[in-house]
Amino acid sequence: MDAETEGLPPVENENNSNPIDIHARRKWFKSQQSTVATRRQQAVCVRRAHKIYGTKKNPNVILDGLNMTVPKGAIYGLLGASGCGKTTLLSCIVGRRRLNSGEIWVLGGRPGSKGSGVPGPRIGYMPQEIALYGEFTIRETLIYFGWIYGMNTDDVDEKTDFLLKLLQLPNASRFVKNLSGGQQRRMSLAAALIHEPELLILDEPTVGVDPVLRQTIWDYLVDITKFGKTTVIVTTHYIDETRQAHMIGLMRGGKFLAEESPDDLLRQYHADSLEDVFLKLSVIQNMGKRRRSSIAKEVIDAVQLPAMTNPALDLSHDDDNGEISGEFGDNISMSSRGPDLTSPHVVAATPLPPEEEASSSCSDYFKILKSHHMKALIWKNFLWMWRNVGVMCFVIGLPVCQTILFCLAIGHDPTGLQIAVSNHELSENLLAQQKCPIYKGCNATMLSCRYLEFLKNRSVVVTHYATDEEAYDVVRRGKAWGALVFAHNYSESLVDRTEYGQSTPDSVIDASELNVKLDMSNQQIGTLLYRDIQYAYLDFIENILKECDQDPAVGRIPIAWKDPIYGDRIPNFTDFAAPGVQLTIIFFLSVALTSGAMVIERNEGILERCLVSGVTGFEILASHVVTQFLVMCFQTTLVLIFSFSVFELTLRGDLFWVIMLVLETGLCGMCFGFVISCAVDNERSATYLALGSFLPIIMLCGIIWPIEGMHPLLKFPSFFLPLTLSTESLRSITQRGWPIEDPHVYIGFISTGIWILIFLTGSILLLKFKKG
Numbered sequence: 001m002d003a004e005t006e007g008l009p010p011v012e013n014e015n016n017s018n019p020i021d022i023h024a025r026r027k028w029f030k031s032q033q034s035t036v037a038t039r040r041q042q043a044v045c046v047r048r049a050h051k052i053y054g055t056k057k058n059p060n061v062i063l064d065g066l067n068m069t070v071p072k073g074a075i076y077g078l079l080g081a082s083g084c085g086k087t088t089l090l091s092c093i094v095g096r097r098r099l100n101s102g103e104i105w106v107l108g109g110r111p112g113s114k115g116s117g118v119p120g121p122r123i124g125y126m127p128q129e130i131a132l133y134g135e136f137t138i139r140e141t142l143i144y145f146g147w148i149y150g151m152n153t154d155d156v157d158e159k160t161d162f163l164l165k166l167l168q169l170p171n172a173s174r175f176v177k178n179l180s181g182g183q184q185r186r187m188s189l190a191a192a193l194i195h196e197p198e199l200l201i202l203d204e205p206t207v208g209v210d211p212v213l214r215q216t217i218w219d220y221l222v223d224i225t226k227f228g229k230t231t232v233i234v235t236t237h238y239i240d241e242t243r244q245a246h247m248i249g250l251m252r253g254g255k256f257l258a259e260e261s262p263d264d265l266l267r268q269y270h271a272d273s274l275e276d277v278f279l280k281l282s283v284i285q286n287m288g289k290r291r292r293s294s295i296a297k298e299v300i301d302a303v304q305l306p307a308m309t310n311p312a313l314d315l316s317h318d319d320d321n322g323e324i325s326g327e328f329g330d331n332i333s334m335s336s337r338g339p340d341l342t343s344p345h346v347v348a349a350t351p352l353p354p355e356e357e358a359s360s361s362c363s364d365y366f367k368i369l370k371s372h373h374m375k376a377l378i379w380k381n382f383l384w385m386w387r388n389v390g391v392m393c394f395v396i397g398l399p400v401c402q403t404i405l406f407c408l409a410i411g412h413d414p415t416g417l418q419i420a421v422s423n424h425e426l427s428e429n430l431l432a433q434q435k436c437p438i439y440k441g442c443n444a445t446m447l448s449c450r451y452l453e454f455l456k457n458r459s460v461v462v463t464h465y466a467t468d469e470e471a472y473d474v475v476r477r478g479k480a481w482g483a484l485v486f487a488h489n490y491s492e493s494l495v496d497r498t499e500y501g502q503s504t505p506d507s508v509i510d511a512s513e514l515n516v517k518l519d520m521s522n523q524q525i526g527t528l529l530y531r532d533i534q535y536a537y538l539d540f541i542e543n544i545l546k547e548c549d550q551d552p553a554v555g556r557i558p559i560a561w562k563d564p565i566y567g568d569r570i571p572n573f574t575d576f577a578a579p580g581v582q583l584t585i586i587f588f589l590s591v592a593l594t595s596g597a598m599v600i601e602r603n604e605g606i607l608e609r610c611l612v613s614g615v616t617g618f619e620i621l622a623s624h625v626v627t628q629f630l631v632m633c634f635q636t637t638l639v640l641i642f643s644f645s646v647f648e649l650t651l652r653g654d655l656f657w658v659i660m661l662v663l664e665t666g667l668c669g670m671c672f673g674f675v676i677s678c679a680v681d682n683e684r685s686a687t688y689l690a691l692g693s694f695l696p697i698i699m700l701c702g703i704i705w706p707i708e709g710m711h712p713l714l715k716f717p718s719f720f721l722p723l724t725l726s727t728e729s730l731r732s733i734t735q736r737g738w739p740i741e742d743p744h745v746y747i748g749f750i751s752t753g754i755w756i757l758i759f760l761t762g763s764i765l766l767l768k769f770k771k772g
């Protein structure tokens with residue numbers, strides 16, 4: 001190899017079928033000058049990468065000016081202690097995390113930029129977590145990923161047979177959840193290999209794999225990189241298995257201690273194993289550092305370091321190295337030598353993607369949905385539902401159960417309310433028998449008993465007591481809701497009172513009055529008794545006047561209650577609360593549905609894997625909208641059938657608009673669920689957030705109490721909540737029968753539509769930017 005071509009990255013040549021000797025290939029991966037053009041020629045090129053977790057006050061520096069060069073066609077072993085930042089570096093490479101500073105080039109483009117194909121099908125990513133659906137079979141899993149990558153089912157089946165043999169996986173119809181831990185990891189590897197990507201990124205693929213199979217996997221990796229078409233980056237804890245890699249990067253303290261071929265490292269450091277090299281490099285790195293070494297003194301003493309004739313091997317002062325971390329691989333500063341675009345090194349082997357910054361225009365967030373992505377995602381969602389049919393029956397049945405419970409339990413007048421009566425018109429004998437005789441017709445005998453009969457018709461249970469104090473005591477002890485006291489001359493006084501008119505003496509007025517003491521601790525029951533005691537009295541007076549051939553209207557209070565314009569003469573709470581309750585049930589079950597679905601995906605790492613494969617957040621949301629919408633249609637149908645057909649709640653308006661509004665509100669709930677699932681990282685937080693929003697919405701949206709009764713400070717903001725105007729709108733349709741043209745009705749549709757847009761945009765932005 002002449003001087004000009006030395007250091008040339010392997011040229012992809014599809015026609016070249018001769019495997020190239022591994023030692024010859026390693027020579028290509030020698031140090032070379034770094035320019036933007038050469039960086040774009042590498043499979044992966046990282047420069048001056050800084051990544052910090054935590055707060056400004058308490059930063060956790062993970063990548064500290066790290067440089068990395070992965071030539072095309074190489075197997076690159078990324079080594080380092082647990083927690084040193086390997087996964088973080090990989091997730092920055094695949095475009096799932098952003099660096100705080102520095103640059104990354106992957107397959108010639110910036111991850112996330114338009115046309116770079118990264119994230120996308122050019123990459124095969126096997127994350128550290130299993131990131132698979134346990135409820136799917138091996139075949140279904142591979143079909144799902146195959147479709148995502150745009151493969152057809154026949155090709156997937158063919159590749160499935162090959163991968164099952166290669167990775168010694170069991171029958172394709174076995175469920176992933178029933179595989180052993182090691183088998184699941186191999187399954188995860190198969191999902192990354194299915195589409196033969198240009199760049200394979202494998203985060204610990206050989207954990208839990210026996211040595212023989214581990215060797216098979218490595219042989220396969222060597223095989224697919226033979227012709228320079230595929231590049232592999234692999235992290236592993238088994239340092240010595242990377243002897244087969246073309247290049248290894250030893251990571252420590254946020255930097256690479258070395259980036260070399262394994263043979264060169266062993267030679268340079270006079271070591272027998274790569275573990276030995278790693279130890280020596282770690283000791284060298286710690287030399288000269290003021291902070292306490294993390295390596296035990298006995299270990300340091302036992303290590304024989306090579307003579308540092310080469311200053312690049314001296315890592316003890318690497319803090320000052322800036323961009324140069326040593327003469328390893330391509331880690332030479334671009335600024336240290338001028339760019340040389342005429343060099344034959346920079347001749348592109350394959351067309352490179354346009355050099356662009358990560359896209360940030362608004363239209364990019366709403367990229368057109370790819371049909372193969374949507375097909376895979378929707379199929380996956382339905383398959384998940386089918387495999388969890390019990391859960392789905394519960395989800396669909398829950399709103400109906402809640403509606404039934406609401407209709408049976410809420411809004412009906414309480415019955416069997418106990419009233420204690422001290423009636424001094426009763427003789428001791430009658431009192432002992434609890435008898436109160438009624439004299440019908442135009443008869444003024446024992447009018448107290450006649451009144452009580454009307455009261456009993458209003459579902460009040462009357463018990464007689466001998467004294468007033470006894471009756472009051474029963475109320476005090478909570479055995480009755482009220483005490484009524486009749487004077488011994490009640491009937492006579494009542495007649496006198498009507499006859500005397502204005503000249504009625506006070507004693508007669510007192511005796512003709514029914515004395516009432518209620519337990520008003522329960523507002524609903526207290527108000528009901530208050531109402532019934534008065535209504536019973538009016539019925540009683542009208543009845544006597546009628547029996548005595550007098551006009552019953554004389555006994556009424558002089559207010560004529562005509563038929564109401566809207567609603568019933570005696571309105572019921574069920575009709576008032578039903579619209580709000582129906583919308584709340586559909587809204588919050590939709591929240592639970594979507595926030596749960598997305599959080600589960602995120603927890604199991606599937607979402608991450610999906611996004612790396614090129615699926616956009618918008619596509620994931622859209623697929624869930626499609627499947628959950630179908631579920632919601634079932635829920636809505638059942639809720640409305642039970643509300644209006646079975647329980648016959650009032651419906652004066654158009655059922656069509658009721659259905660539309662309920663569906664729109666469900667959609668709004670789904671979008672709110674997306675926001676929650678995109679904003680939080682685990683199910684517990686999602687549950688807290690959903691529950692936390694439930695109570696304020698119930699209280700502030702006029703569902704259980706009219707907004708007019710709210711504190712003035714709450715009235716205005718409550719109009720901006722998602723269920724306020726829609727509840728009012730539904731109430732107007734069902735109770736008043738108003739059409740869609742009425743502003744009270746269409747405002748509910750508009751406000752819900754605006755909320756849908758807000759939530760949808762919020763969740764897409766969160767998916768886009770919440771990478772870490």
Ligand SMILES: Nc1ncnc2c1ncn2[C@@H]1O[C@H](COP(=O)(O)OP(=O)(O)OP(=O)(O)O)[C@@H](O)[C@H]1O
Pocket residue numbers: 053054060062080081082083084085086087088089128772
């Ligand atoms: N999202 C995060 N927020 C804060 N710290 C994080 C986050 N992710 C990782 N870390 C921390 O960053 C460090 C590097 O983590 P990373 O997972 O990249 O290490 P790793 O080298 O892949 O480890 P392992 O080999 O054990 O998988 C760890 O200390 C980890 O606790």
